[in-house]
Amino acid sequence: MGDSFVEGFQVPVEKxxxxxxxxxxxxxxxxxxxxxxxxxxxxxxGTFKNYLYFTQYALKYKPDLVILAFLPANDFGNDYGVAxxxxxxxxxxxxxxxxxxxxxxERLLNKSALxxxxxxxxxxxxxxxxxxxxxxxxxxxxASARVPFDFQAYLKDSPKDWxxxxxxxxxxxxxxxxxxxxxxxxxxxxxxxxEPRTYPE
Numbered sequence: 001m002g003d004s005f006v007e008g009f010q011v012p013v014e015k016x017x018x019x020x021x022x023x024x025x026x027x028x029x030x031x032x033x034x035x036x037x038x039x040x041x042x043x044x045x046g047t048f049k050n051y052l053y054f055t056q057y058a059l060k061y062k063p064d065l066v067i068l069a070f071l072p073a074n075d076f077g078n079d080y081g082v083a084x085x086x087x088x089x090x091x092x093x094x095x096x097x098x099x100x101x102x103x104x105x106e107r108l109l110n111k112s113a114l115x116x117x118x119x120x121x122x123x124x125x126x127x128x129x130x131x132x133x134x135x136x137x138x139x140x141x142x143a144s145a146r147v148p149f150d151f152q153a154y155l156k157d158s159p160k161d162w163x164x165x166x167x168x169x170x171x172x173x174x175x176x177x178x179x180x181x182x183x184x185x186x187x188x189x190x191x192x193x194x195e196p197r198t199y200p201e
Contacts, residue, residue, distance in 0.1 A: 001050045001058065002069030003078070004043035005192050041069075046078025047172040054176070059183060066180045066187050070173075073194040076165055077150045079172065 008016040022037035040058040042049070050068060058066070152158055158166075173189065180187040 001039075001045075001054060001066065002041045002190075002192070003045045003050075003071060003075070004041075005071060006039050006041035006069050007043055008039075009043065038063075044078060046075045047169060047176065048079050051172060051176050051179070055179065062183075063185050066185050067190055068173075068176060068187070069190045069192050071192040071194060072153045074150045076153055076169060079169065 006018065008018075013019055016039065018037045018039040022035055025031075025035035025037070038058070038061060040050075040053050042053070045053065047068070047070070054066065147155060152162060177187040177189075
């Protein structure tokens with residue numbers, strides 16, 4: 001489960017890593033079982049959306065192992081918006097539990113190739129123009145405030161408002177793990193590498 005890294009929209013299915021993983025597992029010698037690897041993913045999904053996709057779709061297949069691909073570079077932003085003091089009100093219900101249903105309008109929009117293409121393009125525009133513009137133009141006493149939100153996760157000293165972002169993300173991940181294990185499956189968290197960690201300079 002994951003976002004566009006797992007979805008691999010631009011990659012032929014036979015070259016996707018989940019397809020290759022399935023091939024590799026089934027090529028192991030003396031293997032009594034046949035492995036099936038499914039990718040439940042969509043570009044732009046964060047932990048919250050992946051949790052919903054698991055409970056609404058993936059769970060029906062009764063998985064033995066659930067691997068969540070976590071991308072620090074934008075999963076925080078996908079879950080909580082573009083600023084650390086704006087937390088999505090749609091993640092938790094009134095009792096503090098994670099919501100487990102995808103709104104009908106969103107399910108319909110998810111089926112539209114045009115809508116998803118426009119969303120993808122708008123995210124690219126924001127990431128590579130608007131965030132960069134404001135990071136260059138505005139000067140603040142706190143240098144971290146000039147770093148685009150998605151990259152603040154990599155700062156040695158995160159802005160103070162990030163404490164609640166980390167806290168809520170931890171709650172989502174722990175609830176995800178708890179739900180998976182409650183359905184007799186194992187849970188693994190895969191931290192996906194990205195450009196800021198590969199080229200920190």
